[in-house]
Amino acid sequence: MTTQAEHPASSAAAPADPAGLLPAAEPVAFLDDDGSPAPEHRRGRYREPDLALLREAYSRMVVGRRFDAQATALTKQGRLAVYPSSRGQEACQVGSVLALRPTDWLFPTYRDTMALVTRDIDAVEALTLLRGNWHCGYDPHATRTAPQCTPLATHLPHAAGLAYAARRKGEDTVVMALVGDGGTSEGDFHEALNFAAIFAAPVVFLVQNNQYAISVPLSDQTAAASLADKGIGYGVPGVRVDGNDPVAVLAVLTDAVETARSGAGPVLVEADTYRVEPHTNADDDTRYREHDEVETWKHRDPVDRLDAYLRANDALSDDDVSAAGARAETLVDDLRTRMAGDPDADPRELFAHVFAEPTSQLREQAGWLAAELGET
Amino acid sequence: MSAESMTIAKAVNAGLRRAMEGDDHVLVMGEDVGRLGGVFRVTDGLQKDFGEDRVIDTPLAEGGIIGTAVGLALRGYRPVCEIQFDGFVFPGYDQIVSQVAKMHFRSGGRLRLPIVIRIPYGGSIGAVEHHSESPEAYFAHTPGLKVVTCSNALDAYWMVQQAVALDDPVVFFEPKRRYYEKAEVDPAVDAADVLALESARVTLPGDDVTVAAYGPMVKTCLDAASAAADEGRSIEVVDLRSLSPLELGTVYESVRRTGRLVVVHEAQRTLGIGAEVAARVTEECFYSLEAPVQRVTGYDTPYPPARVEEQYLPDLDRVLDAVDRSLAY
Ligand SMILES: Cc1ncc(C[n+]2csc(CCOP(=O)(O)OP(=O)(O)O)c2C)c(N)n1
Ligand SMILES: [Mg+2]
Numbered sequence: 009m010t011t012q013a014e015h016p017a018s019s020a021a022a023p024a025d026p027a028g029l030l031p032a033a034e035p036v037a038f039l040d041d042d043g044s045p046a047p048e049h050r051r052g053r054y055r056e057p058d059l060a061l062l063r064e065a066y067s068r069m070v071v072g073r074r075f076d077a078q079a080t081a082l083t084k085q086g087r088l089a090v091y092p093s094s095r096g097q098e099a100c101q102v103g104s105v106l107a108l109r110p111t112d113w114l115f116p117t118y119r120d121t122m123a124l125v126t127r128d129i130d131a132v133e134a135l136t137l138l139r140g141n142w143h144c145g146y147d148p149h150a151t152r153t154a155p156q157c158t159p160l161a162t163h164l165p166h167a168a169g170l171a172y173a174a175r176r177k178g179e180d181t182v183v184m185a186l187v188g189d190g191g192t193s194e195g196d197f198h199e200a201l202n203f204a205a206i207f208a209a210p211v212v213f214l215v216q217n218n219q220y221a222i223s224v225p226l227s228d229q230t231a232a233a234s235l236a237d238k239g240i241g242y243g244v245p246g247v248r249v250d251g252n253d254p255v256a257v258l259a260v261l262t263d264a265v266e267t268a269r270s271g272a273g274p275v276l277v278e279a280d281t282y283r284v285e286p287h288t289n290a291d292d293d294t295r296y297r298e299h300d301e302v303e304t305w306k307h308r309d310p311v312d313r314l315d316a317y318l319r320a321n322d323a324l325s326d327d328d329v330s331a332a333g334a335r336a337e338t339l340v341d342d343l344r345t346r347m348a349g350d351p352d353a354d355p356r357e358l359f360a361h362v363f364a365e366p367t368s369q370l371r372e373q374a375g376w377l378a379a380e381l382g383e384t
Numbered sequence: 385m386s387a388e389s390m391t392i393a394k395a396v397n398a399g400l401r402r403a404m405e406g407d408d409h410v411l412v413m414g415e416d417v418g419r420l421g422g423v424f425r426v427t428d429g430l431q432k433d434f435g436e437d438r439v440i441d442t443p444l445a446e447g448g449i450i451g452t453a454v455g456l457a458l459r460g461y462r463p464v465c466e467i468q469f470d471g472f473v474f475p476g477y478d479q480i481v482s483q484v485a486k487m488h489f490r491s492g493g494r495l496r497l498p499i500v501i502r503i504p505y506g507g508s509i510g511a512v513e514h515h516s517e518s519p520e521a522y523f524a525h526t527p528g529l530k531v532v533t534c535s536n537a538l539d540a541y542w543m544v545q546q547a548v549a550l551d552d553p554v555v556f557f558e559p560k561r562r563y564y565e566k567a568e569v570d571p572a573v574d575a576a577d578v579l580a581l582e583s584a585r586v587t588l589p590g591d592d593v594t595v596a597a598y599g600p601m602v603k604t605c606l607d608a609a610s611a612a613a614d615e616g617r618s619i620e621v622v623d624l625r626s627l628s629p630l631e632l633g634t635v636y637e638s639v640r641r642t643g644r645l646v647v648v649h650e651a652q653r654t655l656g657i658g659a660e661v662a663a664r665v666t667e668e669c670f671y672s673l674e675a676p677v678q679r680v681t682g683y684d685t686p687y688p689p690a691r692v693e694e695q696y697l698p699d700l701d702r703v704l705d706a707v708d709r710s711l712a713y
Contacts (some may be wrong), residue, residue: 025703054546089510089690118512140690158514159472160444190444223420223442228441287497296419332483355695358685369654380702 031236031248035280038255043316046253054259059323065106065254066314066324069098072122073311075335076120076195078343079121080087083289087347089140093120096252096284099310100216102126103257105174107212107265115154115167119216125185127153131343141351143307160191164200164213168274171209175271182268183211184261190221192235201242201276210268213244213276218283223296233313239276245283251279252305254314282308307316355381387570393563395537396426396502399544400464402571404434407462410548413449414466414502420615422470424504424563427465427492435588446476450501454483462548466696469560470505471687477522484553485528500544501554504560505533506600509695510690513612517687518651523555524628525655531566531628532581535602537567539625544582559600580625584634590620593707594638596661598624598646601698603647608703619707635661636668644710648698653681663703675713678706 024030037050076095084093092102101122108114116123124134129146136145137156144155154170157163167185174181180194190266192215203210215235219226232238239246245267249260264275281307285295295304318324359366359374366374390398404410412427412434418441420441422536431439442449446467453463467473473480480501481653487495507516524531534540540558547554579585587602588609597605602623609619620638624630645665647658662677680698688696 089512137512137689140510140512142689143691158476158512162475191444193443193448195445195447196475221415222423223416223418224441224444231441290423295421351691353689353691355688355692358688358692358696359685362685368685373653373685377683381695 016131025240027247029240029243031234031246031278035248035250036256036260037250037253038252038259039250039313039314039317042322043313051259052258053203054256054263057255057258057262057322058136059318060107061258062255062314062318063323063328065102065258066311066318066329067236067335068102068106068126069254069311069314070100070332071339072101072126073178074127074333074340075343076122078340079135079336080285080289082347085269088135088138090288090290091138091281091316092118092119092288093285096217096305096309097216098122099254099257099314100214100251100279100281103254103261104186104214107164107261108182108184111308112181112265113152113153113154113167113183114286115135115163115183117160117163117186117188117191118156120156120186121135124153124156125339127151129153131339132346135347139347139351141353161194161196161200163186164196165203167211167213168200168204168207168209171204171268171274172207175208175210180269181210182265183209184265185211185213185315187213188221189217189219189226189229189235191226192238193229198238201239201244204274205242205244208271208273210271211270211274212264213274214261214280214367215276215278217278218281220287220297222291223285223293227350234278236276236278244274244276246276246278248280251281252308252313254309254310287312370372386572387568389566390537390541390569391564391566392534392537392558393424393426395540395567395569396405396558397428397430397587398569398571398677399541400427400548401430401433403464403545404430404438405546409460410464411440411451411456412461412464412466413439413442413467415442415449416710417441417466419623423696424560426502426504426558426563427466433536446472446474447479449480450476450484450499451516453499454487455480457499458495460498460543462469462498464500464502464548467501469515470503470517470519473503473519478510478671479516480523480529480555481526485515485526486608488552489528496551497550497553498551500547501553502544502556502558505557506559506561507693512690513687516693517645518649518682518704520555520627521651521656522558524630524657528553529628530554530582530626531557532626533559533599535559535562535599535623537565537576538569541569541571541612542575542578543625543638545575546578550581557599561600562603565603566597581697582631584625584631586624586638588621590618590642592618592642593644593646593710594620594622594635594642595646595648595703595707596624598657599650601648601650603701604700608700611700612704617707617711624656624657625662630657630660630664632661632664632668635665639646639665639669640672641673645673646678646680646703646706646710648680650704651696652684653679654684656681658662673712678710680688680706
């Protein structure tokens with residue numbers, strides 16, 4: 009038994025967060041809303057990413073935004089079943105991928121198609137799920153990218169498990185797992201953090217806090233001071249970053265990935281951003297938010313901020329801007345062409361993928377469908 | 385109030401509204417049910433009229449929604465929980481199966497859970513995965529849960545009120561592809577004269593073959609019956625309505641007249657409701673049957689991507705083919 013006298017400083021003077029697991033009072037930022045430098049203290053301990061990486065991020069964000077707009081247009085034309093836009097979240101979509109090596113893994117959600125394209129996954133394959141011709145169009149092993157997950161947060165324990173597998177095998181793989189603000193309320197989010205911490209799994213959980221879960225604002229989602237605060241309960245460091253500041257997002261995510269790779273275990277990053285578009289093309293956001301709010305966030309546009317920052321550093325010319333635009337147009341031209349026809353979805357394939365080997369029962373049912381298709 | 389033509393979505397809304405007016409303890413809770421009125425607008429306007437204390441936009445967690453509903457119910461509230469889509473009930477499945485279903489039993493009848501869990505279900509809406517499933521058999525297989533489903537606006541209006549009034553937990557499946565189909569609803573009818581929640585209904589009388597269905601497939605079977613009528617075949621359509629308990633008296637009576645039965649559902653074939661219906665009809669009506677019971681169901685695969693869902697789902701032609709097989713036996 010210890011006595012009060014032996015630990016005189018116990019409650020009164022001990023810092024609430026001796027291990028430094030809580031986020032700083034303000035989100036990490038390098039840029040002000042207009043792209044000029046933020047006050048020095050906002051950077052915390054983070055290093056500024058080098059200009060080459062930021063130039064790459066700029067180009068990727070321009071391409072990503074154009075891709076996103078094209079996907080929205082294709083949905084209106086009936087080419088996609090649904091499209092959840094990530095407009096306004098470009099810094100997170102691109103930063104999460106550029107922080108990774110090709111050998112690292114990404115666990116995306118339905119919202120993160122722009123991240124898939126940034127990972128150089130073929131745009132048509134990336135849209136297969138939302139187009140409705142299969143549930144995942146790319147090869148997860150070849151691309152080191154899990155299928156986009158729709159049941160919220162259910163992929164996070166998978167990310168923890170895959171990261172744990174990497175550690176067990178002595179590989180230096182890191183896993184980046186994406187989730188929304190709403191998804192942090194699901195039990196699987198909490199189990200994933202706990203397991204990742206216990207297994208010292210090299211995984212970065214990136215919460216894209218775009219302020220809404222469909223219509224439900226963050227204030228109805230959590231009573232915590234921030235979503236990054238959720239790490240401390242599991243012994244996981246939580247970092248909060250301005251999610252519309254591409255410099256800060258890259259600084260924090262590359263650092264978090266390094267931490268995970270070094271064997272120090274998981275990191276939880278909350279990026280404060282904003283969903284500029286409705287939840288999906290099917291949503292009517294006028295029912296739950298003011299137009300002014302959307303306009304306010306548009307003044308913190310991540311592409312504009314990076315543009316201003318790079319120009320101020322003589323790292324972006326008009327030619328660079330046109331080149332990025334041209335890359336974007338090439339991608340969407342190809343996308344439009346290849347999405348023009350009806351997709352080649354074959355219902356017979358249904359029976360091929362239920363098990364490694366179709367059962368006799370499935371083969372019988374496949375026969376019924378084949379007979380029916382043959383008849384018509 | 386006079387008779388009004390309304391959609392299924394509107395009818396559930398009107399039924400909930402009436403249940404809430406009749407009893408302060410009725411609460412609506414779920415994801416996006418308040419300000420947005422639900423992604424299908426089934427709870428549209430309820431928060432405005434009954435307040436945020438009775439129509440609650442919960443945090444995003446199905447286990448939390450059902451679990452807290454249990455606690456509320458223990459103190460006399462009557463929560464109506466909305467699950468946004470069929471495929472998203474599973475984070476709440478443990479609470480439903482291990483707790484909601486068993487509380488009455490394990491407490492020796494001392495604890496009652498008057499909870500309604502509304503689930504829009506079924507396919508043919510062109511959605512991505514997890515938005516078109518038919519998980520009713522998982523729940524019907526679980527003792528302690530009542531499982532019902534409406535196929536039209538009139539039933540939607542009354543059944544949701546009956547479900548709320550029941551002291552047992554009810555999983556209430558709503559056929560989302562039919563949400564916007566209309567029927568005449570007369571709220572002035574005496575509630576005591578309305579068909580009991582657990583009863584099936586002969587929706588269309590006929591002589592040659594009995595077709596039993598529920599939820600979204602009732603309309604498909606009615607369409608099949610009218611196509612068959614053009615060819616001189618008379619199909620009797622039975623809407624099962626309640627899947628647990630599964631009161632098959634109406635079906636037995638029908639099969640004893642027609643001698644033939646086809647069961648139709650969107651859900652996968654193996655161990656689906658159709659299997660139970662076929663087994664019991666075989667037990668009860670063996671000497672009346674002229675042909676084996678035919679099943680028309682989804683295939684034993686996960687729900688397919690939207691582009692091929694119409695090849696997966698039972699349709700009018702498959703129902704008619706099954707009718708033909710039965711008649712040709
Ligand atoms: C388990 C589960 N429940 C409900 C849903 C339906 N749903 C889809 S997106 C969404 C909101 C998600 O919000 P958030 O996690 O903040 O991500 P965002 O869509 O904003 O990117 C909901 C409720 C779902 N996909 N999965
Ligand atoms: Mg969100």
